[in-house]
Amino acid sequence: MRRTSVRLAALATALLLPLAAACGDDSSDGGSADGGDGKKGTTLTVLAAASLTDVFKRAGDAYEKTHPGTKVTFSFAGSQELASQVRQGVPADALVTADTKTMDGLSGETGKPVVIARNRLTIATAQGNPKHVKDLADLARKDLKVVLAAPEVPVGRYSRKVLEQQHVDVKPVSQEPNVRAVLSKVSLGEADAGIVYVTDAAAAKGKVATVAVPDAQNAVAAYPAATLKGSKHPEEAGAFVRWLASSEARGLLGAAGFQRP
Incomplete structure (x- = not known):
């Protein structure tokens, strides 16, 4: 009786394996997505x-x-x-x-x-602009901690271009790997001001204030x-x-x- 039960169990397993394989094969590579209609995208x-x-x-x-x-x-x-x-x-x-x-x-x-x-540049300052930054020239003030993007970063290159054209010598306290890092330094109070894109400052509304850079002094990205x-x-x-x-x-x-x- 015991041998009969074992044989029946083995037969049931054999019958179920193909069905399980057919139902469970839903694999795809990392470059595909389900479009919602069952088709791979x-x-x-x-x-x-x-x-x-x-x-x-x-x-x-x-x-x-x-x-x-x-x-x-x-x-x-x-x-x-x-x-x-x-x-x-x-x-x-x-x-x-x-x-x-x-x-x-x-x-x-x-x-x-x-x-x-x-895109264009703007000066980002702490909310309320407590250091009373008025223009690019103010960024050279010794009482300001200014942060810029690194020179190999597009916004860092644009920033240095407009500063040089206005003969403003800024010694940044740090040089960041991207514009969002510059914005973060200012919003967290780790810097008094920084040069960012207009769009990034707009995305941080309520966290930073801005000082406009006139078109004649600005750069276009x-x-x-x-x-x-x-x-x-x-x-x-x-x-x-x-x-x-x-x-x-x-x-x-x-x-x-x-x-x-």
């Missing part, structure tokens, strides 16, 4: 300048709604760091930098870039977007880059304070 990885952090999160949501089956993920950092990642072969599908110089230096790694937006030649999803990456230049995307960028290209 694509996950795009976009390397983007830190100053695009807030608006690109909204842009990604908007794109996914009108492109079912495509999921967009972002990796934000200073443009110089993104360029280093591209050169090292980090898997990604598209790149958006905060300057054309960085993008041009990667011409062998990208498709043809398209400028999707522009251009944001080019391009596909990466190493992308495993070139068609989908191209579609996303084209969408970034669309009226819908420009509307989102404009609402965040970016200027039209």
